[in-house]
Amino acid sequence: AEAEAEEEDSDETCSTASLREIFVVSDSTGESASASVRAALRQFDYCFGSTCGTARSTVYRFVRSAGEAERIVELAAGRGALVVHTVMEPRVHAALAAACRARGVAACDLWGALLDSLEEKFGAKRSGVSGRRQAVSSEYMTIIRAIEYTRKVDDGVLPHLWDEADIMLVGPSRAGKTPLAFYLAQRGYKVANYPLVPDEDPPPELFGMDQRKCVALMIQPERLQAIRIERMAQFNRSSTRYASLDEIRKEVRWIKTFYLRRGTGWPIIDTTSSGVVETAARIMEILDRRKGDSLAAAYVSPLAD
């Protein structure tokens, strides 16, 4: 009966025949528009499994002529696609909107309401110019420096440089420290990380540095095991010890005790059910709140309850 119900479900909403197409059209990089579409699509995960499997979005970048916009709308009409657009250049925008109307293509002006609000707030019209010239801004140099630092000290090396870090990530091996470190570096933070191994004493520099920079990562043993099994499959390796659930449970217990004993001031973030973007956002939130940029609120460690 269960299998039947599942089949019925997928027949109704999740069959390949019902694949929905979304065209993201931008006269710039389309990066923030496609991030918005990806985030909004998660609202429809529930009927399509966890991967938005039956929705496909295609990004059309640097669309800067009316003709190109019209060809994309033609394609969208043929495929029954929804057109989500963030075109700034007035003539291209007008051509795109007119073509959608003429062909009956569903369209959404993603930033229309936002730009209207901003025009009112600024008492000024949008420029209508796409993209912008990149200055050698201090922000750009900060990011370059952050990435180079993060690369240099990745995986617990060069402890004499840890004082320079903005953030030190401590956590079990394979809990996702490296991608997290580089994501934060792309936001301008110099990030060091140290993989905790049971019964191995971290270098004294970890406790000599500003402890407010340290963030402790935690992960449920079951998820850590799933990641490690994936990893080993990738490299065609097998190590029963590295991926044994009993061993991982012992390891995670050791690490929790270590945090309570040695890292009493460190916020502890559970990464079990969050991706890199969410974990990074949690860390930036802690830093923002400490700076007083956000609603004042003390961070409560999840180990406290």
Next chain:
Amino acid sequence: AEAEAEEEDSDETCSTASLREIFVVSDSTGESASASVRAALRQFDYCFGSTCGTARSTVYRFVRSAGEAERIVELAAGRGALVVHTVMEPRVHAALAAACRARGVAACDLWGALLDSLEEKFGAKRSGVSGRRQAVSSEYMTIIRAIEYTRKVDDGVLPHLWDEADIMLVGPSRAGKTPLAFYLAQRGYKVANYPLVPDEDPPPELFGMDQRKCVALMIQPERLQAIRIERMAQFNRSSTRYASLDEIRKEVRWIKTFYLRRGTGWPIIDTTSSGVVETAARIMEILDRRKGDSLAAAYVSPLAD
């Protein structure tokens, strides 16, 4: 007279007194919402200099209670801020909207129109659930693998691993290859890079690998000089040769000749006036078009004209 005009200008629209505040409120990470706001703000650069200096956006992440939403609106009312929101949870969304109306705070539901369009397209309601559980998806493992690879081969090392790359970036020293490589790695591409130095022969592996993976970077000598001067200032170093415009012009000329001679099939991308995000988008566009995912169009090298 020129100075006077400038002063008048800044008195009218650009004085610090007219700083505009924007509150981005999300019940998830707020990452894509704040990227959209940053991109939309660029439309108002023209009256505020190149840095959006007089607009400040603050991100309130993980706002998941009606009470917290109301406190943020209260703060926005006090500071005259525009509230841009992407709150999914229906009760928090309702509380936020009601509070904005009650206090006369300008508000913009960033994804309202998009979610309406998607509901129509899918024939299904949004779930109203914020965030989502992270599976050990193949996408996640691809990104981890890509970052680790990119870190390992950064700066022209380990040529015997270049065959594994999805993209090989070739270009002058300090043209921005490293941050670009890591940005692309975060999108799942394994990226190698090789810094070209005049009169130095690259390893044969560069020409032995699939040449369709190679992308040549170009940069105007003036901008390269500006970056190098910045860099040297950071490290308190000085090298007249490294940052001499004459020497840099010679170097860039040598590199152009090198591309025409040895990398005839490589697309050449000028990074002079684009940031990491834009350059990455151009590279992804080339790859997409080759795959046939986008409008079919041959990439035309800027050196061709």
